[in-house]
Amino acid sequence: MANDNVNHTLVIDFSDKLKEISNGKLTVDVYSNGILGDQVELFEGMKLGTVDMSISDTSIIASYYSPIGILDMPYFFKDMEHIKKLLSTAKMAEIKKQVEAKSxxxxxxxxxxxxxxxxxxxxxxxxxxxDGLKIRVPNSPVLVNTITLLGATPSPIPSGEAYTAIQTGVVDGMEGNPEFLSSIKISEVAKNWYETQHAMTFTALNISAKKFNSLTESEQQWIKEAVTFAIDQFYIKTVNTDEKWRSYLKQQGVEFHNVDIPTLREKAKPMVDKFVQANGLEELYKEAQK
Structure with missing residues (x-):
């Protein structure tokens, strides 16, 4: 992870709090900017014992236990409070346990x-x-299918090539969140922002199960307390970060356009229904529709 984004801030808050409440008995060495490897390598490394902790997109974890991929489904959540509620359900707790068993x-x-x-x-x-637009997407089956269902043609090219691809007309645009799109200066070549909110990016803070189980009960409790603190801070800082980068994009001349979310949600519904049925997530889906 880069050392200037919300995920890095989350890890630093966790690390600092853990050191504080343990009086320095339990500390975390943080490595940024992919020094220890990419997300897949780091997640696998916890099983191999080469790293103790990592932070990764849930889309990466879905390759170990597919039901967690529900978090990447288009228009599955209504708002941030709804997200917090569903993340605390018994079903999500069960999914996390299964991820631990599988990975x-x-x-x-x-x-x-x-x-x-x-x-x-x-x-x-x-x-x-x-319809008829070519949109750059990450090499993610869920996002590829989502953009297709919205009527556009997905183009899964590397993020480092997105700027030039838009500039030269290879694609008409791309999708992503304000922080990331600002970081690659996309506002220099694209000026029309559409509030599709077609998906939420989720990350997970992970620890090697073997490492966690080797800790004392007190040490495990310190970790849990530090995580709770870091997450509380994360929600506050994420809101501020999102607003900050939206303001930046507007200052760069980007125009923000609203869309009819219910119409787009209806287009994506078949994909969600198929995933829910295939992974036995009917209970969580019903909760999500309340």
Whole structure:
């Protein structure tokens, strides 16, 4: 992770609090900017014993236990309070236990980073129609399918090539959250932001189950308390961060356009229904619709 984003801040808050409440008896060495490897390597490393902790997108974890992929489904959540409620359900606790059993990684927390939206080079005639557009997406099956269901053609190219791809017309735009899109200066080549909120990016703070189980009861409790503190801070700072980068984009001349969320949600519903049925998540789905 980069050392200037909300995930890094979360880890630093956790590390500092853990050192404080343990009186320095339990500390965490934080390595940023992919020094120890990419997300997949780090998550696998907890099972191999090469790293003790990691923070990773839940989409990475889904390859070990697919039901957690429900978090990446389009329009599954209504708002941030709804997200917090569903993350605390018994079903999500069960999913985290299954992830631990399948991967050897214990999930300490799952947190929503930001909604993903679409930014385009040209303004749309109809804010709800993305037909015929080529949109850059990460190499994620869920996001590829989501953009397809919204009517556009997904183009899974590396993020480092997105700027040039939009600039040269290879794609019409891309999707992502304000912080990330600002970091790659996408506002220089695309000025039309569409509030599709088609997906939420979630990350998980993880610890090797073997490492956690080797700790004393007091040490485990310190970790839990430090996580609780860090997550409380995360929600506060995430709101501020999102607003900060939105303001930055507006200052760069980006125009923000509203869309009809219910219409887009209906387009994506078949994909969600299929995933829910395939993974036995009917109970969680019903809770999500309340």
């Amino acid at each position: 050897g990684a214990k999930i300490l927390s799952i947190q929503p980073v930001a909604y993903r939206n679409i930014i385009l080079k040209k303004e749309l005639a109809d804010n709800n129609k993305f």
